[in-house]
Amino acid sequence: MFSLWKDHLRDHPKNELILKFLSCVGKRALAALFPHKCLVCGRYIRFRPQPATPTVEPLLCHLFCSACLETGVNPIESPLCTQCGKPFASRTGTDHPCxxxxxxxxxxxxxxxxxxxxxxxxxxxxxxxxxxxxxxxxxxxxxxxxxxxxxxxxxxxxxxxxxxxxxxxxxxxxxxxxxxxxxxxxxxxxxxxxxxxxxxxxxxxxxxxxxxxxxxxxxxxxxxxxxxxxxxxxxxxxxxxxxxxxxxxxxxxxxxxxxxxxxxxxxxxxxxxxxxxxxxxxxx
Ligand SMILES: [Zn+2]
Ligand SMILES: [Zn+2]
The missing domain is CATH 3.40.50.2020 (Rossmann fold)
Known part of the structure; x- marks a missing residue:
């Protein structure tokens, strides 16, 4: 029933903001009532609204506290070996075989x-x-x-x-x-x-x-x-x-x-x- 109502709201662009607002309030309320504990240090995780961009943090922020999240994830980026994928020490240039x-x-x-x-x-x-x-x-x-x-x-x-x-x-x-x-x-x-x-x-x-x-x-x-x-x-x-x-x-x-x-x-x-x-x- 709720999902039908949500779909109905989504059909109307003006209602998209209302939906986002309700979703944010709902998540805050849930986080306040049932706070999650950080998987590393066990501290309670404070609710943080998720940024829209699909980066690393939004995927992990409900599982780790800010301090543990700050230890960071280091993605492997170019330039790297086109075959074995080993990243090169030099951070400039294009991908090529090592x-x-x-x-x-x-x-x-x-x-x-x-x-x-x-x-x-x-x-x-x-x-x-x-x-x-x-x-x-x-x-x-x-x-x-x-x-x-x-x-x-x-x-x-x-x-x-x-x-x-x-x-x-x-x-x-x-x-x-x-x-x-x-x-x-x-x-x-x-x-x-x-x-x-x-x-x-x-x-x-x-x-x-x-x-x-x-x-x-x-x-x-x-x-x-x-x-x-x-x-x-x-x-x-x-x-x-x-x-x-x-x-x-x-x-x-x-x-x-x-x-x-x-x-x-x-x-x-x-x-x-x-x-x-x-x-x-x-x-x-
Ligand atoms: Zn932690
Ligand atoms: Zn290689």
């Missing part, structure tokens, strides 16, 4: 095509990922997923794409954690795409194309070589026919040395994938 990518022994075959991350794995974004993964604050998945969608829009939305594949957890870890953060971060992508483009996406998200056949040790604390060794042979493709000739994007929460993503991509390439890109929330 020295590592130029000198890679096999620059085209069976390699992740493009790696892109929303932000640096530091400050508030690092805190957010820890809260989501280790303290199960799943209310963060929605705003963090929206930030990741901004990166998807910027770098991937026009390219050919068939399936988004969240990097899978082993069944035992999935049962222990209760969710796969790599999936939670992208599960709203089809809805966000439709909102933005006005049409349903031509791609899907799949949790079943790839699975983790071996329960590996946590990669935390391992160096690059140890990470690659630890993850070797950990993934399998259930039905190679569903991967053959397909263009895929792997998704994950953090990119550290890239060992996990490389192993997952290599498994997908062996099953016949045409291309594999990687989209993550943060890059260490």
């Amino acid at each position: 020295a590592d990518c130029l000198h890679a022994s096999d620059p085209t075959h069976d390699r992740i095509g493009m790696v892109r991350a929303f932000g640096h794995y530091d400050a508030l974004l690092k805190e957010c990922i820890h809260l989501l993964k280790y303290r199960k604050k799943t209310s963060l998945a929605r705003p963090l997923g929206r930030l990741m969608f901004q990166t998807f829009q910027h770098h991937f939305v026009t390219g050919p794409l068939h399936v988004i594949v969240p990097v899978p957890l082993h069944r035992k870890r999935l049962v222990h954690r209760g969710f796969n953060q790599a999936y939670l971060l992208v599960h709203e992508f089809p809805r966000l795409f439709k909102e933005w483009a006005g049409v349903a996406p031509g791609w899907t998200i799949s949790n079943s194309l790839l699975f983790r056949s071996r329960n590996t040790l946590s990669q935390t604390g391992f160096d690059k070589a140890r990470r690659a060794e630890n993850i070797k042979g950990a993934f399998r493709v259930k039905h190679p026919s569903k991967v053959q000739g397909k263009r895929l994007i792997l998704t994950d929460d953090v990119y550290t040395t890239g060992a996990t993503a490389r192993e997952a991509a290599s498994t997908l390439f062996k099953a016949g994938a045409l291309s594999v890109d990687l989209l993550v929330l943060a890059r260490a």
Whole structure:
């Protein structure tokens, strides 16, 4: 009933202001009656009207107090490597391949095509990922997923794409954690795409194309070589026919040395994938 009334008001441009005013009053009243606590420090969050621009703060301001928000999220911006997505130390100039990518022994075959991350794995974004993964604050998945969608829009939305594949957890870890953060971060992508483009996406998200056949040790604390060794042979493709000739994007929460993503991509390439890109929330 209320939504019908809201839609009726929205049909009349003069009423848009009244609607905004009522919405603001309603939010203030709710915030005064049921104040939220900051996910980091536990202080009560004071209500702040949200700015209209879709920046980082409006997405997170109902979850963190001003002081914790001020620790900041640092988005990754150009100039960066066109392939591995590493941001260059120099903040001027255009995107181009970095020295590592130029000198890679096999620059085209069976390699992740493009790696892109929303932000640096530091400050508030690092805190957010820890809260989501280790303290199960799943209310963060929605705003963090929206930030990741901004990166998807910027770098991937026009390219050919068939399936988004969240990097899978082993069944035992999935049962222990209760969710796969790599999936939670992208599960709203089809809805966000439709909102933005006005049409349903031509791609899907799949949790079943790839699975983790071996329960590996946590990669935390391992160096690059140890990470690659630890993850070797950990993934399998259930039905190679569903991967053959397909263009895929792997998704994950953090990119550290890239060992996990490389192993997952290599498994997908062996099953016949045409291309594999990687989209993550943060890059260490
Ligand atoms: Zn706080
Ligand atoms: Zn590079």
